[in-house]
Amino acid sequence: MTDLGGQVLCTESYGSRNAQRYQPLPDGRLSCVLDRPEGQGYRSLQDVFMSVFLPQGYPESVSPDYLAYQIWDTVQAFASSITGTLATQAVLKGVGVGDETSTVSAATVTWILKDGTGMLGRILFAWSKGSKLDCDAKQWRLFADVLNDVAILMEILAPAFPACFTLIVCTSGFFKCIVGVAGGATRAALTMHQARRDNMADVSAKDGSQETLVNLAGLLVSLLLIPLVADNLRLTYSLYGLFTVLHLYANYRAVRAVCMETLNRARLRLVFCHFLERAEVPGPAIANPQEPLVLGFRQQLKMTLGAPLHTVTSSVADFQKALEGNATNYLIFFNRSEGAVSILLHRRAGSVDVIKACTHALFLESLLYWDVATRFLDKRAVLDLRRRLHEEPNDKDCAVLSETHWLMDRIFPEFLKGLTAAGWVTDRNLLGPEEWRVDWNIAGKKSH
Known part of the structure; x- marks a missing residue:
C-alpha cells in the first residue's frame, strides 16, 4: 500500500x-x-x-445587497415595534380600558369598526395598485412605512379627541391595512430579487425569523417603557418622535441598499439618458443610487405601455400609416396636444421588444424636453427633428414617428448590447405594460 x-x-x-x-x-x-x-x-x-x-448557503445564495438591506430592515422593525406599542396603549386607553364608565359593548363596536374599515382598505388598495407594486417596489416600500408612521401617530393622538376617536382609529386602521398590502407585496418582490438559488421560501422564512427576533426584543424594551409613559404624554410624544425618525432613516437606508438588476421605467430613463450623453450604459450599482424613491415620479411625456387600439385611434388610415414600414413588435402613437405617447404591443412581443418600445418613448421625450445631443446621430438631423416635433401640425406626426423608428433601429442595438455588458437583466423587466396585445398580421394571414 x-x-x-x-x-x-x-x-x-x-x-x-x-x-x-x-x-x-x-x-x-x-x-x-x-x-x-x-x-x-x-x-x-x-x-x-x-x-x-440566515438563508442556507449565505452569502453565495443571496444577492450582494442582502446583508446591508437586512441590517437596516432590522433597525426599522425594532423602531416600528416600539412606536406600535405606544399606539396600542393609546388605543386601549381610548376604548375605555381602565375607565369604569366605559362599556364592553362600546369598546367592541369601536374595535369591529376599526377592523372592518381596514379590511375594506386592503381590498380597495390591492385592486387599484396591486399591479404596480412589483415595478416600483422600493418606492412603495418606503411609502408603506411612512404611511405606517402616520397611522401610529393618529392612534397616539386619538384619545385627545374623544368626540372623533372612532373616526380617527378607523382611518388609522384603513391606513394600516394599506401598509400591510404594500409592505407584504414589496417584501415578496425584494425577496425574489435577493434569492439567487431558487430559494425564495428559505429567504422569506429566515426574514420572518429575523423579524420575530427583533419584535421580541422590541417587546422586552416596551415592557420597560410602558410604566414610564403610562401617564406621561410628553414622554410618549418624545419617544414617538425619536423612534419615528430612526424608523424613517433606517427605511431610507434599507431601500437605498437594494441594487436591482431589472429595469423599471425610472432606471431605464436614467441609463438611457446617460447612454445618449456619454455613449455608455451605467451598471446597476451606478443607476440604483440615483433612482428617485418618492412616489409620483413621472416622465414629462406620459406613457401608456400596452394600450388598447380603440384608445389611440378610430381611423383606419391612421392605423395603416402606423403599420407602414414598421418591422417591430410594437406600434407607437404620439398625441402632442396631450403630451402623451401610447404604445401597442404585438402578441409576439417579448421582454426586449417591451424595453425597446419604452426606450423609443424615452427617445421621443428626449427630443421634446431634454437638451441631449447623442453621439450616435448627426446633430443637425436631431435638431431638425426636434424643431419639426415642436412646430409641425399634428397631422405630420406620423411622418416624424416614422423617422424616429429609423433612428431607434440605429441606436437600440448598441444600447441593448451595453445593457447586457453592464449587468442589466433583459429577458424580463419591471416596466409594467398593460395586458392588451394586438395581432396586426392577421389580415395578411387571411389573404394567403
Missing part, C-alpha cells in the same frame, strides 16, 4: 465557510481536519446563529 501519511486527499467546505481537509490514517481510515482559526467555540456559536437566521 502506498504511504499517504500527511497527504491531503481532498478538501471540503460548506458554502464559503467551515473548510476542512481529509487526510488518510495509517489504519486506512479518513481523518477530518477543520481549518478554523482560534476561538472555535465562538465560531461554533456564530455558525449556529447564521444557520438559524
Whole structure:
C-alpha cells in the first residue's frame, strides 16, 4: 500500500465557510481536519446563529445587497415595534380600558369598526395598485412605512379627541391595512430579487425569523417603557418622535441598499439618458443610487405601455400609416396636444421588444424636453427633428414617428448590447405594460 501519511486527499467546505481537509490514517481510515482559526467555540456559536437566521448557503445564495438591506430592515422593525406599542396603549386607553364608565359593548363596536374599515382598505388598495407594486417596489416600500408612521401617530393622538376617536382609529386602521398590502407585496418582490438559488421560501422564512427576533426584543424594551409613559404624554410624544425618525432613516437606508438588476421605467430613463450623453450604459450599482424613491415620479411625456387600439385611434388610415414600414413588435402613437405617447404591443412581443418600445418613448421625450445631443446621430438631423416635433401640425406626426423608428433601429442595438455588458437583466423587466396585445398580421394571414 502506498504511504499517504500527511497527504491531503481532498478538501471540503460548506458554502464559503467551515473548510476542512481529509487526510488518510495509517489504519486506512479518513481523518477530518477543520481549518478554523482560534476561538472555535465562538465560531461554533456564530455558525449556529447564521444557520438559524440566515438563508442556507449565505452569502453565495443571496444577492450582494442582502446583508446591508437586512441590517437596516432590522433597525426599522425594532423602531416600528416600539412606536406600535405606544399606539396600542393609546388605543386601549381610548376604548375605555381602565375607565369604569366605559362599556364592553362600546369598546367592541369601536374595535369591529376599526377592523372592518381596514379590511375594506386592503381590498380597495390591492385592486387599484396591486399591479404596480412589483415595478416600483422600493418606492412603495418606503411609502408603506411612512404611511405606517402616520397611522401610529393618529392612534397616539386619538384619545385627545374623544368626540372623533372612532373616526380617527378607523382611518388609522384603513391606513394600516394599506401598509400591510404594500409592505407584504414589496417584501415578496425584494425577496425574489435577493434569492439567487431558487430559494425564495428559505429567504422569506429566515426574514420572518429575523423579524420575530427583533419584535421580541422590541417587546422586552416596551415592557420597560410602558410604566414610564403610562401617564406621561410628553414622554410618549418624545419617544414617538425619536423612534419615528430612526424608523424613517433606517427605511431610507434599507431601500437605498437594494441594487436591482431589472429595469423599471425610472432606471431605464436614467441609463438611457446617460447612454445618449456619454455613449455608455451605467451598471446597476451606478443607476440604483440615483433612482428617485418618492412616489409620483413621472416622465414629462406620459406613457401608456400596452394600450388598447380603440384608445389611440378610430381611423383606419391612421392605423395603416402606423403599420407602414414598421418591422417591430410594437406600434407607437404620439398625441402632442396631450403630451402623451401610447404604445401597442404585438402578441409576439417579448421582454426586449417591451424595453425597446419604452426606450423609443424615452427617445421621443428626449427630443421634446431634454437638451441631449447623442453621439450616435448627426446633430443637425436631431435638431431638425426636434424643431419639426415642436412646430409641425399634428397631422405630420406620423411622418416624424416614422423617422424616429429609423433612428431607434440605429441606436437600440448598441444600447441593448451595453445593457447586457453592464449587468442589466433583459429577458424580463419591471416596466409594467398593460395586458392588451394586438395581432396586426392577421389580415395578411387571411389573404394567403
